Amino acid sequence: MAASAGPADQGKPLPQAMGDVALGREVFRFETFGNEGFWTDAVRLPAGIMAARVTPMQALELGLQIDADAIDSATKARLAAELRADPSGRSSALLNDPNVTMALIKANAVIGMAPKGAKVGATCALCHAMTDASVFKSPKGGSIGSRIDGLANHSLNLGKIFATAANTRALYTVAQTQLDANHGKTLGRAPTGLTENSSEADFDAYFGNPRFYPIGMFDDTFDGNGDPMHNxxxxxxxxxxxxxxxxxxxxxxxxxxxxxxxxxDQTMLTTPGGRAFVHKLAGAAGDEMIADYVKILADTGVTGYPYVRATAGGKPGTLTTPIGFRVDNRKLLALNAYLSSLPAPPGAFGDRAAVQRGRALFQSAGCTGCHNTNQGRPVPTTIHAMAQIFPGDRPVILAPRTPPLNAVQDTPGSFFDDKMAVVNASLRGEKRGVAMPLLLDLARKPVFLHDNSVPSLDALFNPSRGRLAPHPFYLTGGRQRADMAEYLRSLDTHSR
Incomplete structure (x- = not known):
């Protein structure tokens, strides 16, 4: 029997509509749709950066990336001279001057922080772009060089960046909360959750603690749970x-x-459509979270919200317009085209014999029951049920919901399924489970699984993790695991 190159059931094709690639690049790099109001007037991130006197070196240590091509020629020449004298940058006057940080932001040189007049917004590039580090690289992951769009920023300490803001409380909906409707229970990595009465120091302590908000992760669900996932x-x-x-x-x-x-712009959740969607997702707990958020905004003097420019229309709760708003669709389709055009990095080839042995293992050990060997082919679109990918899944029902949504549920003692407790594919009538990831650029990836729970490829396939652990597909021999790791690090879109 011929070795399998992938699962027989690839799932239903999911083609994407495409727009203009050049416009999409501008959207990815610089478009905010008005969210600069949220980050400047509500969260007050620029004010916090200035108050904390964050230097460029400290910004780089937080994993931020600096676009050397956006720096004026005189400053670039001076920086080059300082780095020739001291390649570590420790004695660089420019890299250790807090005034230079805001100058770089205003010059559109801090990737993902887009200046809009006197305000600063956030773009997709903040979490999903790097540089080639041709000018400087911080040991903690930040770099200065030419942009490389599309790469995950594995070193971005987003929690610490948030904690630097002057009003971190405005990020309440993506924090780990403790709600009366949930009978005081909290879901996340911290032992206790935040409330509408928690102080700015309490919020900073949560976001700034990498045990609660790990480096390289972003909490992209406004569910009141502490469930960041890896970029x-x-x-x-x-x-x-x-x-x-x-x-x-x-x-x-x-x-x-x-x-x-x-x-x-999380203040959009206070609109009627935002409230309706959060209620659909979380019922009384969602209503309480939004009421708490409105109180926090009032207590911290936030006015004039929401800030994002979007067209009202469409039914709240649908995937097209979850909160009844949609930004410029032409720009969304252009972004589709740009993200699809971005090339994956070449694979990292070390021991080619090990790569070949690893490929054979990938097929013989059953990996192709879920994944394709051809990385230039779309990933299978099927969803793998939580119990299949996580045999230790023993969820406790936290709240009922109206079908097709499944009940809010979570397995105590595990972070792996926290992300799917409230927001999951049951929104579109599918099962609670996980999608197949792209098996690309794995040589740069420092941790594995979306919850950061596995520290290496060797550990991912090591049976010492136990039969109930997430992704319990193991190789018993160290040599086998090393070969598999070599193979996975070698993958790119030319791999067949």
Missing amino acids: SPLFRQDLAAPYGSEATFTKIDDFSNLVFTTLF
Whole structure:
């Protein structure tokens, strides 16, 4: 029998509509749709950066990336001279001057922080772009060089960046909360949750603690739970459907619209459509969370919201317009095209004999029951049920919901399924489970599984993790695991 090259059931094809690639690049890099109001006037991130006197070196240590091509020639020449004298940058006057940080932001040189007049917004590039580090690289992951769009920023300490803001409380809906409707229970990595009465120091302590909000992760669900997931790449998104680790969205423009209309301006959740969607997801707990959020905004003097420019219309609760708003669809489709055009990095080839042995193992050990060997082919669109990918899944029902939504549920003692407790593919009538990831750029990836729970490829396949652990597909021999790791690190879109 011929070795399998992938599962027989590849799932239903999920083609994506495409727009203009050049416009899509501008959207990815610089478009905020008005969210600069949220980040400047509500969260007050620029004010916090200035108050904390964050230097460029400290920003780089937080994993931020600096576009050298956006720096004026005189400053670039001076920086080059300082780095020639001290390649570590420790004695660089420019890299240790807090005034230079805001100058770089205003010059549009801090990737993902887009200046809009006197305000600063956030773009897709913040979490999904790197540089080639041709000018400087911080040991903690930040770099200065030419942009490389689409790469996941595995070193971005987003929690610490949030904690630097002057009003971190405005991020309440993506924090780990403790709600009366949930009888004081909290879901996340912290022992206790935040409330509407928690102080700014309490919020900073949560977001700034990497045990609660790990480096390289972003909490992209406004569910009041502490469920950050690891940043994912945004190259070759034509191969990646469905979208989100929980496979909620079949169209990437719908996923992008959700990001722009909610996550990049969480005050949009206070609109009637936002309230309706959160109620649909979380019932009384969702209602309480939004009421608490409105109180926090009032207590911290936030006015004039919501900020994002979007067209009202469509039914709240649908994937096309989850909160009844949609940003410029032409730009969303252009973003589709750009994300699909971005090339995946070449594979990392070390021991080619090990790569060949690893490929044979990939087929013989059953990996092709879920994954394809051909990485230039779209990933299978089927969703794998939680009990299949996580045999230790023993969920407790936390709240009933109206079908097709499944009940809010979670397995105590595990972070793996936290992300799917409230937001999952049951929004579109599918099962609670996980989507297949792109097996690309794995040589750069420092941790594995969306919850950061596995520290290496060797550990991923090591049976010491136990039969009930997430992704319990193991290789008993160290040599086998090393060969499999070599193979996976070698994968790119030319791999067959």
